[in-house]
Amino acid sequence: MAEKEKKQKLDSEGNPIISEPPTGLKVIIREFTHDRTAMISFSIMVFIILAAVLGSFFINPERYTTINIMTQWAKPGTDGLILGGDDSGRDVFAELIVGMRNSIGIGWAVAALIEIIGIVVGLTSGYFGGIVDNILMRITDFFMILPALMIQIVVITIVPKFSIWVLILMITALGWMSTARLYRSQVLSQVNRDYILASKTSGTSNFKIMFFELLPNISSLLLVDITLTFATSVGVETGLTFLGYGLPDNTPSIGRLISFAQDPVTITSYPWSWLPATLLLLILSLSVNYTGRALRRAADARQRLG
Amino acid sequence: MWKTILRRVLLMIPQIIILSLFVFILAKMMPGDPFTGLINPQTSASQIAQIRQEAGLNDPWPVQYFRWVGNALHGNFGLSYQFHKPVIDLISERAVNTLYLAVFSVILTYLISIPLGIWAGRYQGSLIDNSIQFYNFVSISVPSFVWYLLAIALFGFVWHIFPTSGSVSVQASGFIGVTLSRLYHIILPGVLIALMSTAGNIQYLRSGIIDNQLEDYVRTARSKGVPERVVFNKHILRNSLLPIAAFFGNVITGLLGGSVFAETIFSYPGMGKLFIDSVQARDYSVMTALIVMYGFLTLLGNLLSDIIMSIVDPRIRID
Numbered sequence A: 001m002a003e004k005e006k007k008q009k010l011d012s013e014g015n016p017i018i019s020e021p022p023t024g025l026k027v028i029i030r031e032f033t034h035d036r037t038a039m040i041s042f043s044i045m046v047f048i049i050l051a052a053v054l055g056s057f058f059i060n061p062e063r064y065t066t067i068n069i070m071t072q073w074a075k076p077g078t079d080g081l082i083l084g085g086d087d088s089g090r091d092v093f094a095e096l097i098v099g100m101r102n103s104i105g106i107g108w109a110v111a112a113l114i115e116i117i118g119i120v121v122g123l124t125s126g127y128f129g130g131i132v133d134n135i136l137m138r139i140t141d142f143f144m145i146l147p148a149l150m151i152q153i154v155v156i157t158i159v160p161k162f163s164i165w166v167l168i169l170m171i172t173a174l175g176w177m178s179t180a181r182l183y184r185s186q187v188l189s190q191v192n193r194d195y196i197l198a199s200k201t202s203g204t205s206n207f208k209i210m211f212f213e214l215l216p217n218i219s220s221l222l223l224v225d226i227t228l229t230f231a232t233s234v235g236v237e238t239g240l241t242f243l244g245y246g247l248p249d250n251t252p253s254i255g256r257l258i259s260f261a262q263d264p265v266t267i268t269s270y271p272w273s274w275l276p277a278t279l280l281l282l283i284l285s286l287s288v289n290y291t292g293r294a295l296r297r298a299a300d301a302r303q304r305l306g
Numbered sequence B: 001m002w003k004t005i006l007r008r009v010l011l012m013i014p015q016i017i018i019l020s021l022f023v024f025i026l027a028k029m030m031p032g033d034p035f036t037g038l039i040n041p042q043t044s045a046s047q048i049a050q051i052r053q054e055a056g057l058n059d060p061w062p063v064q065y066f067r068w069v070g071n072a073l074h075g076n077f078g079l080s081y082q083f084h085k086p087v088i089d090l091i092s093e094r095a096v097n098t099l100y101l102a103v104f105s106v107i108l109t110y111l112i113s114i115p116l117g118i119w120a121g122r123y124q125g126s127l128i129d130n131s132i133q134f135y136n137f138v139s140i141s142v143p144s145f146v147w148y149l150l151a152i153a154l155f156g157f158v159w160h161i162f163p164t165s166g167s168v169s170v171q172a173s174g175f176i177g178v179t180l181s182r183l184y185h186i187i188l189p190g191v192l193i194a195l196m197s198t199a200g201n202i203q204y205l206r207s208g209i210i211d212n213q214l215e216d217y218v219r220t221a222r223s224k225g226v227p228e229r230v231v232f233n234k235h236i237l238r239n240s241l242l243p244i245a246a247f248f249g250n251v252i253t254g255l256l257g258g259s260v261f262a263e264t265i266f267s268y269p270g271m272g273k274l275f276i277d278s279v280q281a282r283d284y285s286v287m288t289a290l291i292v293m294y295g296f297l298t299l300l301g302n303l304l305s306d307i308i309m310s311i312v313d314p315r316i317r318i319d
Helices: A002-012 A022-035 A036-058 A090-129 A130-145 A150-158 A164-173 A178-189 A196-201 A206-217 A220-243 A254-258 A264-269 A269-301 B002-031 B045-055 B061-073 B087-122 B127-140 B144-158 B175-198 B198-212 B216-223 B226-255 B257-266 B271-282 B284-312
Strands: none
Touching: A002 A150, A022 A269, A036 A090, A036 A269, A090 A130, A090 A164, A090 A178, A090 A206, A090 A220, A090 A254, A090 A269, A090 B144, A130 A178, A130 B002, A130 B284, A150 A164, A150 A220, A150 B002, A150 B271, A164 A220, A164 B127, A178 A206, A178 A220, A196 A206, A220 A254, A220 A269, A220 B257, A254 A269, A254 B144, A264 A269, A264 B144, A269 B127, A269 B144, B002 B284, B087 B127, B087 B175, B087 B198, B087 B226, B087 B257, B087 B271, B087 B284, B127 B198, B144 B175, B144 B257, B175 B257, B198 B226, B216 B226, B226 B284, B257 B271, B271 B284
């Protein structure tokens, strides 16, 4: 509505601009107001992230670290435990909130690192072309053939001082390839345009052209790709933790909660230990991916709804 | 044609060399060596040192690397510490199980994705198309292990419809009995793996059909008065199926490689489960061999895809 009024005002003022091409944030807002599912997905995503990040400040670490035999497999709602207790009597709800925060933190860290690598590799490769492009793309190809999950597990088991940072670097090292290719293809579509050629002719340094002239023109990709990469990274991290090779055992995590679902007794008798975490991961993956798709539509003028 | 294939195979060689170097370095960083499987508590330190000396583990790294490559080429990956038998025997036992699962899910993947892709492309924008697109979105977005877990909890543990572990029941006897029991164990993981791997095929087929409908040759066919059914089946569909045919190599290796989660959750004794078991037992020789195999399989899959592509689409051949 607000959009329409604004446009009418412009016209009544006798502004010579008949229609202003929508840019940046405006396009995104318009896309989301035209797609109710995208709006709901975005709200759910923001809600989960805020609940996890803010909620974990209010949770006493004792609730998810102290082992208490009295509340072992406690039913939801008893002993003041909203979602019951786990195998050692820890508060499942507290673990869920703090675990979500850990997964979200790792997901964003990985996504940010992947974007940095992707931008540097993609820009260098696409801008310089020729032999530089060839070498970088062969390296990318090589990383693509590596069995990522297996190598992550092996490195995690043989690294003597395992920490969250090793996990983040590991997921980044085997997950940057498609992002780099995406940026490269975008750069290739820009690199022969007049503004780049003009800049080159007037003697601007390559570095300045790449990061201050080319990058802003493909920047709409960043928001899209970082969202989708975030979703993938959360999936990879929870998957690794689920298998037992992600976050350490004493760290609350979604993957660890889900991994309670590995024997028949726990699955059928104590569903509160694993089901909430599984459903939360499901909902988060769906909402983040849907938001990413709506952003991608907004970034591509041919696909826009509004 | 042959030139293209030869060129493609030659391009693979440096990749294999780098892969082997990478895995060799990874293996060197692991504690233990290929003889860990021979050592038992009675073996004295001097004996171990002697075995290591005889096996050349004190040689310089390049020498060791070439010996390791030579052995690997002969299928010798050392002994499994956990099972006390040659790694290659262990892997081939498990590979059969993974192969059954993969064949079942590959067939099912195509049975699901081809009709869905055709419907989605033909009735673009309809309710069917939207539902198929939604299914695609869900299968891409959610990590596959979430579905495996929910499915095994419901169909296995709560409703007891399908078995929750193993590849064949111990009571099964006779050829038919064993085959049926195998199939029974494969159905749940196989169906789920297939449902999770259709997205690429559906997407390619859908956009292929939508794009081809606007091509000049389709318009020509229509204006000649070719019946709509023939236009669709012979002109549009055939051309849209090309990328899917070419995708075949990657689909197979994807299914072989993506089996770690499915096999772990369904306790299915295939290669993925073997890998997780070996990691838990710190069985380094098996881990190394499996990584080499999976990397090599991916390379072969890419090669296969490129070869199929150059057969079905003459435009990309290099002459």
